[in-house]
Amino acid sequence: MKITSSYYGNILILGRTNVGKSTLLNLLINKKISIISHKKNTTNNNIIGVYNNDIYQISFIDTPGNIFYKNKIFNLFKNYEYNYILFILDKNRWNYIEENFTKIFSKINIPIILIINKVDQIKNKNILLSYINFIQKKIKIFHLFIISAKYKLYTNDICSFICKHLPKQKHFYSSSYITNQTDKTIIKEIIRENIMKFLHKEIPYNIKIKVVFPKNLLNKLYIFLLVNKINYKKIIIGKNSKNIKLIKKRSEQNIEKFFHKKIILNIWIKIK
The missing domain is CATH 3.40.50.300 (P-loop containing nucleotide triphosphate hydrolases)
Incomplete structure (x- = not known):
């Protein structure tokens, strides 16, 4: 062989x-x-x-x-x-x-x-x-x-x-390994990127994102956006919920593309 x-x-x-x-x-x-x-x-x-x-x-x-x-x-x-x-x-x-x-x-x-x-x-x-x-x-x-x-x-x-120009050496990772980022971290980063894309520049740095995987609901995620001012909550939601709808839709598309499966995000915005 x-x-x-x-x-x-x-x-x-x-x-x-x-x-x-x-x-x-x-x-x-x-x-x-x-x-x-x-x-x-x-x-x-x-x-x-x-x-x-x-x-x-x-x-x-x-x-x-x-x-x-x-x-x-x-x-x-x-x-x-x-x-x-x-x-x-x-x-x-x-x-x-x-x-x-x-x-x-x-x-x-x-x-x-x-x-x-x-x-x-x-x-x-x-x-x-x-x-x-x-x-x-x-x-x-x-x-x-x-x-x-x-x-x-x-x-x-x-x-x-x-x-x-690589040295002969055993691979350190398995062939399926992609990143040290956890699933939760990747999901958080995708959501944060879309928040940055659609909101004012000072807001994303004041948002904490929490991701919860509900038991037995493989395609549903609960997302909590934690902010420290009521004004931030209003801006994230936007007029007629325009901003939050854009963030949700684009985040779902990006997450689905990464994990190759249908994803539904339920997003809540809470005041810390």
């Missing part, structure tokens, strides 16, 4: 808030596990997403965008060993945040795969060339990708490239 080699690696995803880390992670593993929003600090904890392709397995670790202080970045390296770092940049932005990352990179011996995202927003390509030259003086780059995660431009090439 022929024994097939297996390949595995840990990849850390770093970059400033709103650079597109969560969008890219979802594309890399072809599954929406990480919340996407234009609002700051949407991802609050490290999220693991696992890419499986026959003999190749890649564990991607998505990090919060607010960990750009040196001590927080160093903490990422305490419990994991990484084969590569995906360092994502927002078109041609560069300030103290990126400088802090580069200072850390100079002290660790992990190859940096640089990803310049949102290239669709750069009209003058000469700016892009000068930006790449600037970065090359700051960071030793193992490989460079220029992408648009929003429009899925050149994102497929990233996993193909990483697979070619």
